[in-house]
Amino acid sequence: MRKILELKSLTAGYEEKVVLKGVNLMVKENDFLGIIGPNGGGKTTLLKVILGILKPMEGEISPDGSERCNIGYLPQINQIDKKFPISVKEVVLSGLMSHKKIFGRYNSDNKQRAEELMTQMGIIHLKNKNIGELSGGQMQRVFLCRAIISDPQLLILDEPDTYVDSNFEGELYEILHQLNSHMAIIVVSHDVGTICSHVKSIACVNKTLCYHDSNVISQEQLKAYNCPIDLITHGEVPHRVLKQHK
């Protein structure tokens, strides 16, 4: 499997504050990696480094600069300015912004692809609405269309299950599995049970990164993670084993 991104001995943070230290991670085509970790553990910071928004303090990211693979990104919905006057259709097409000339127009193929994606996500009837008029779940679908319209090599989703009802959650992971046949996926989620039942590998991020080349993590392995977490497993045993009541 071809490598599309690698982080080596990476340290990253903000001004004097070190958030991530000694992080090593390799992403290969068709990987489906789930990132879990406590609040403030550094998951979003890791995504910012991968996206090239945040420069590492130390370490190496390869390929870098203009060589970086094409990345589609679904941000946390609460980070989006809902007052910005832009229609659903324009948001979806804006995922192609870096692929067209400045002031260039979207061509008919671009518009057709946007319509296909909006139909697939069940939001075609909203295409002329202003983004600020949508519910959180509808907005998730719009931004997912935007993230995949350029057919990226790597798709990154930051908490895609927020605002999403259980019907669409099933559909969402079905769509992600289809996309995973031709793109690598990294998904950050607090819904550990859901994420672990869909991904192929897991990274626990809490200042350092512990990588598990499987979607099963034992309690022993979680000790390295250094924070309380449910036991995640699949098959004969329940998906979550919660602590006993005292």
Ligand SMILES: Nc1ncnc2c1ncn2[C@@H]1O[C@H](COP(=O)(O)OP(=O)(O)OP(=O)(O)O)[C@@H](O)[C@H]1O
């Ligand atoms: N722009 C910033 N400037 C300074 N500190 C920041 C900045 N962004 C995040 N931090 C700090 O970095 C640490 C890691 O934040 P980050 O957002 O990466 O965590 P996270 O694992 O994504 O958390 P959550 O699960 O709450 O989304 C936190 O202590 C946070 O306060």
